Amino acid sequence: MTALRGVGPERAALLARLGVRTVADLVAHRPRRHEDRRHLRSIGQLVIGESAMTSGRVVAAGVKRWRHGTRSVFELVLEDGTGRLHCRWWNLPQMEGQFAVGEELVVYGKVRSHKPTAIDHPETEVVDGGEDRSIHVGRLVPVYPLTEGVSQRWLRGLIWRALAAVEPELTEPWPNLTGRLPLSHAQALRWLHFPEQESDAEAARQRLALEEFVALQEILQRRRQALETKARALPCGGDNRLMRPFLARLGFKLTDAQTAVLRQIRADLSGPHPMRRLLQGDVGSGKTVVAACAALMAVESGFAVAFMVPTEVLAGQQWARLRAWFEPLGVSVELHTGSRQIRGNTGEHAAEGTVGCFAAGPPAAAHTGGLTSGSERNPTLYVGTHALLEPGFAPARLGLVIIDEQHKFGVSQREELVRKGRYPHVLVVTATPIPRTLGLTLYGDLDVSVMDAVPAGRGRLRTFVRTADRLPQVWEYVRAQLRLGRQAFVVYPRVEEAEPASGVKAVLAEFERLRSVLTPYAVGLLHGRMSAEEKDRVMAEFAGQRVAVLVTTSVVEVGVDVPNASVMVIESAESFGLAQLHQLRGRVARSPHPASCILIATAKTADAKRRLAVLEGTADGFQIAEADLQLRGPGELLGQAQSGIPTFRFGDLARDLALIQQARELARLLV
Ligand code: ADP
Ligand code: MG
Numbered sequence: 001m002t003a004l005r006g007v008g009p010e011r012a013a014l015l016a017r018l019g020v021r022t023v024a025d026l027v028a029h030r031p032r033r034h035e036d037r038r039h040l041r042s043i044g045q046l047v048i049g050e051s052a053m054t055s056g057r058v059v060a061a062g063v064k065r066w067r068h069g070t071r072s073v074f075e076l077v078l079e080d081g082t083g084r085l086h087c088r089w090w091n092l093p094q095m096e097g098q099f100a101v102g103e104e105l106v107v108y109g110k111v112r113s114h115k116p117t118a119i120d121h122p123e124t125e126v127v128d129g130g131e132d133r134s135i136h137v138g139r140l141v142p143v144y145p146l147t148e149g150v151s152q153r154w155l156r157g158l159i160w161r162a163l164a165a166v167e168p169e170l171t172e173p174w175p176n177l178t179g180r181l182p183l184s185h186a187q188a189l190r191w192l193h194f195p196e197q198e199s200d201a202e203a204a205r206q207r208l209a210l211e212e213f214v215a216l217q218e219i220l221q222r223r224r225q226a227l228e229t230k231a232r233a234l235p236c237g238g239d240n241r242l243m244r245p246f247l248a249r250l251g252f253k254l255t256d257a258q259t260a261v262l263r264q265i266r267a268d269l270s271g272p273h274p275m276r277r278l279l280q281g282d283v284g285s286g287k288t289v290v291a292a293c294a295a296l297m298a299v300e301s302g303f304a305v306a307f308m309v310p311t312e313v314l315a316g317q318q319w320a321r322l323r324a325w326f327e328p329l330g331v332s333v334e335l336h337t338g339s340r341q342i343r344g345n346t347g348e349h350a351a352e353g354t355v356g357c358f359a360a361g362p363p364a365a366a367h368t369g370g371l372t373s374g375s376e377r378n379p380t381l382y383v384g385t386h387a388l389l390e391p392g393f394a395p396a397r398l399g400l401v402i403i404d405e406q407h408k409f410g411v412s413q414r415e416e417l418v419r420k421g422r423y424p425h426v427l428v429v430t431a432t433p434i435p436r437t438l439g440l441t442l443y444g445d446l447d448v449s450v451m452d453a454v455p456a457g458r459g460r461l462r463t464f465v466r467t468a469d470r471l472p473q474v475w476e477y478v479r480a481q482l483r484l485g486r487q488a489f490v491v492y493p494r495v496e497e498a499e500p501a502s503g504v505k506a507v508l509a510e511f512e513r514l515r516s517v518l519t520p521y522a523v524g525l526l527h528g529r530m531s532a533e534e535k536d537r538v539m540a541e542f543a544g545q546r547v548a549v550l551v552t553t554s555v556v557e558v559g560v561d562v563p564n565a566s567v568m569v570i571e572s573a574e575s576f577g578l579a580q581l582h583q584l585r586g587r588v589a590r591s592p593h594p595a596s597c598i599l600i601a602t603a604k605t606a607d608a609k610r611r612l613a614v615l616e617g618t619a620d621g622f623q624i625a626e627a628d629l630q631l632r633g634p635g636e637l638l639g640q641a642q643s644g645i646p647t648f649r650f651g652d653l654a655r656d657l658a659l660i661q662q663a664r665e666l667a668r669l670l671v
Contacts, residue, residue, distance in 0.1 A: 001026070004162060006154075017147045026162050027189050028208070029155075030649060031142035034201055037106065038139055044082030046111045053108045055127065055137060056080035058101050063093045078105060086118040099126070106137055125153055135160045135194075140201070142193045159193055173211055177666055183207045206659060209651040213441075213663030214670075216646055220444040221664075221671040228273045231423035236399045237270025238297030242329045242378070246296055249328070250289070257281070257451040258290050264449050265294050268425065269301075269400070275425035278443045280433055281451030282621035283586030284458070287429050288318070290451070291402050292325060294427055295381055299331050303399020303424075304379040308388050310404070312337050312532045313539065313555055318404070319383040321561070326381060336384030336393060339532045400425045432583045433621040435629045437653045438638070440660050442645065461589040461619065463597045465573075465612045474569060474598055475517050478549070481567045482521050486593060487542065488549045488567040490514060491584060493575040495527045495553055504602070505571045511551045521548040528555045554580065556587055566595040573599035574608035578628040579637055581612075582621055589619075629654050 001012040001022065020026050041052045056078030065072040074095040076087040087107055089095045099105070109122030127136045135141075135157055144155050170186040172178050183191070183203060191204035247254070254262070261279060268275035281287050295305040307322070309315050319335040319342070326333050335342040382388065382395060401424050428446060439448065466474060478488050492507040507527050515523045524538045524547035535555075541547040543562050550556070550565075554576070568588045573581060585597035599612050614627050628637045634645050634653045651659070 004158065004165070006158060006161075011150075014147055014149045018145065018150070023162050023166060026159060027166060028192075028649060029144060029159065030205075031144050031193060031201075033143050034140045034195065034198070035108075035143050036198075037137050037141045040106070040137065042082040043078065043080045043085045043117060046083075046085070046117055048111050048114050051108070051110045053106065054078075054080070054085065055104060055106045056085060058099055058103050058105060059084070061096065061099055061101060063096050065093070076105075078107065083117060086116045087122050087124070088118060088120050090120065099124075103127075104133075127153070132157060140195050140198065156193075163190060163193065174214070174666075174670060176670060177214075180666060180669070181207060181210060185211070205650050206656075209648065209656055210659050210663055210666075212648050212651045213656070213660050214666050216441065217444055217660075217663045217667035218670050221667050224276065224445045225671055227276065227423070231274050233269075233272055233274045234301075234303060234399045234422070234424065235270060236298040236301045236303055236425055237266055238300035240300070242296045242300050242331065243293065246293070246325065246329060250325075252455065254289070255286065255451075255453055255455050257453045258286055261290055261449045261451055262293050264447075265290070265427065266297060268447070269294070269297050274423045275400075275427065276446045277427050278439070278446040278448045279427060279429045279451070280439070280448060281430075282433055282454060283431070283583055284590050285451040285454050287451065288321070288404075291404070291427060291429055292322060295322075295400060295402060296326075296329075296331075298400040298425070299378050299381065301399065302379060303397050304395045305381045305400045305402065306388050306395065306398060306424075307381060307383045307402045308404065309383070309385060311528075311555065312339070312385055313526075313535050314404070315383055315385050316532065316536050317539065317561065322381060322383060329378070331378045331381060333381045333383060336382055336387045337532065338385060338387050341387075398424050400427065402426075403428045405430050432579050433625045434638075435622075435626045435653075437655075437657045437660055438629065438634055438645075440664065441653060444664070457592065458589065461585065461595045461597060463585060463599065463616050465599045465601055465609060465616055467609075468571075468600055468602050471600065474600070477596075477598075478567055478569065479518065479521070482518070482548050485564075486567060487545065487547075487562065487565040488569065489556060489565055489587060490549060490551045491556065491568065491570045492551070492553055493572045495529055504575050507551055507553050510571070514549070514551055518549055522546065523549045523551055526550055526552040526555060528553060554584065556584065561590060562587070563591045564593075566591045566593045568595075568597045569600065570597065571600045572602045573612055574601055577632055577636055578611065578614055579621075579625050581615055582624045585615070 001007050001015060001020070002009060004023065004026075007015070015021070015026070018029065020029055035053075037053060039053075041054045043054055043056055046052055046054060057080070058076060059079045060077040061075070063072050063074045072091055072093045074089045074093055076099055078085045078087065085107070087109075104127045105124050106127055107119060107122040107124045109119035112118050112120055125136065127133055136153060142156060142159075143152060144159075146152065146155065167186055167190070170189065172181075172185055174181075185207075188204040188207035191200040192208065195201040195204065265275070265277065268277055279287055279290060291307070295307065298305050307318065309318055315335060315337050319333060323333045379397060379399075380395065382393070384393075387393065403426065405428055428443065434442075478490075481488060490510075492505050492510055494504060494506040496508050497506040498504065507525070511523070511525045522541075524542055526535060526538045526542075530538075538547070538550070542550045542565075545564060566588050568585055570576065570581065570584060576584070581599065588595040588597060597615075599615065601608050601612055611631060614624060618624060625637065638645065645653075
């Protein structure tokens with residue numbers, strides 16, 4: 001940086017605060033906006049009441065004070081040959097030091113009066129005379145994010161000179177793609193800062209965003225290509241010997257969407273390359289059954305399967321559900337979480353027992369993993385949380401890894417689990433639909449299956465947005481449903497109140513209150529700070545209908561499956577994202593009874609209500625995810641723990657779908 005004229009160590013340190021450390025960073029420093037200084041008015045043309053940009057030379061400047069110096073006005077007089085303009089700043093005497101007589105200024109503001117012509121508190125910028133003038137005036141001028149000690153004018157001049165210096169050396173990033181990308185790289189950088197017309201700046205952004213997307217897609221496609229050339233697939237297609245009895249006992253017929261996806265998965269599992277597939281579907285579309293069928297195919301082929309889920313509650317639930325499905329088939333299902341390892345039981349062995357955490361004893365996998373405990377036994381299905389990533393977990397013959405993402409695992413963790421086997425097949429299941437732009441970015445190296453239908457025969461779920469003053473009626477409604485034998489969830493955004501007056505309700509405080517509001521019905525409490533045993537106990541009581549109402553946090557967001565629960569009340573609903581609310585209400589959308597979700601908006605702002613109204617209007621999770629992406633951006637949509645989202649300087653995941661698709665095509669030409 002210090003190689004540039006005008007940049008010493010101090011300035012370099014200031015620029016570093018803006019994230020600018022190299023000349024390349026500098027020329028890619030994205031302007032916040034452009035200011036149209038093509039048409040400066042002369043002072044004589046200024047019209048009272050209109051906002052305008054004009055320029056002139058400072059002919060006088062000074063502060064007037066009155067009321068014993070408590071009030072002041074700093075006044076600056078500009079002249080441009082057609083008239084004089086008075087710029088005034090009230091009660092800001094420190095402005096005086098910033099201007100000197102003789103300097104040329106560009107000012108922007110609303111003309112207040114005519115005799116004299118005056119603007120109060122204008123935006124101003126000092127313009128150097130001489131050759132530099134054309135950088136700052138008479139064009140579309142970039143306005144940058146700044147930091148203290150760096151002025152617009154100085155930074156603009158610096159970037160102008162840096163561009164001129166690097167331009168001869170700028171080359172196209174991919175010579176193979178010359179002619180297929182709009183503009184040239186050099187042209188894009190120039191227009192990013194100094195567009196000739198308004199549309200040039202956006203054209204430049206798009207070209208530079210496209211470069212970012214191509215770079216990412218190239219990595220993803222090379223990764224995929226390396227996998228396909230290096231790895232031979234384990235034969236996991238199965239022979240239907242377990243699948244047939246499984247489907248016969250399931251109690252329902254697979255939907256067409258499920259069958260179609262299973263056909264794709266079977267083709268992958270018996271194909272030449274390890275499967276890398278993403279399964280997307282709306283909440284309740286039956287992705288777990290599909291994942292279970294995939295697991296059976298691998299087990300039939302003699303391979304163990306790991307099924308990784310994001311939370312302990314969900315691990316416990318899935319473990320119970322998969323045991324009920326698999327153990328009658330002679331497939332044992334083991335639970336591996338941070339706090340517990342429980343061996344399943346296939347009927348011919350002893351009852352389950354806790355065998356301690358990883359730190360305490362040798363991993364259970366060493367005893368029961370794969371085929372080590374008898375060749376007549378089927379391989380094991382391991383269900384667990386991140387604990388499956390621990391070095392202690394190393395099952396023999398791992399053929400398939402299923403990652404129930406719930407958007408909570410990052411891309412790197414996904415890779416870790418995969419490295420445990422010799423290129424096992426991988427099926428990633430997303431909890432909620434994700435917008436295409438994000439899918440192509442986060443999962444661009446995966447094939448995609450979409451389940452676009454939910455099983456028939458579900459009761460209708462209706463969603464209502466209510467303000468907090470309607471709560472008494474809401475509780476009346478809940479009681480009526482409980483009288484009919486239904487169950488209810490009441491969801492709060494937090495475990496404890498952050499600040500007492502925040503207005504965001506917390507589950508611990510509300511639990512006691514609800515117990516009395518809803519007597520004589522039994523109310524249970526579930527939140528993330530409880531121990532795994534406590535959580536299991538409460539969930540079992542709720543599933544067994546000994547508890548009628550479950551007061552909880554978003555820990556029930558994922559996977560929890562209690563079909564008799566048909567009412568969900570979500571308090572302080574505006575503190576959740578739309579996709580999260582959709583996922584939450586999915587808990588009551590799986591009942592055969594008509595179900596309802598009542599969103600209580602604490603904030604009375606029209607904005608919060610309008611946002612929530614999206615959920616009243618549609619049940620389509622893909623549409624909701626799209627709206628959430630537009631409203632809150634990708635980081636919020638996917639949750640804080642999602643570490644896998646690349647950051648783009650120019651690319652915008654909320655609106656650049658066409659560019660991302662184009663980038664995929666272009667990257668294909670490179671790989
Ligand atoms: P999600 O896609 O949200 O993971 P699940 O797999 O948990 O959905 O399925 C939701 C509910 O629907 C479960 O109770 C499951 O047993 C049931 N289900 C799945 N497939 C079907 C089907 N084809 N017909 C009827 N019910 C189904
Ligand atoms: Mg699920």
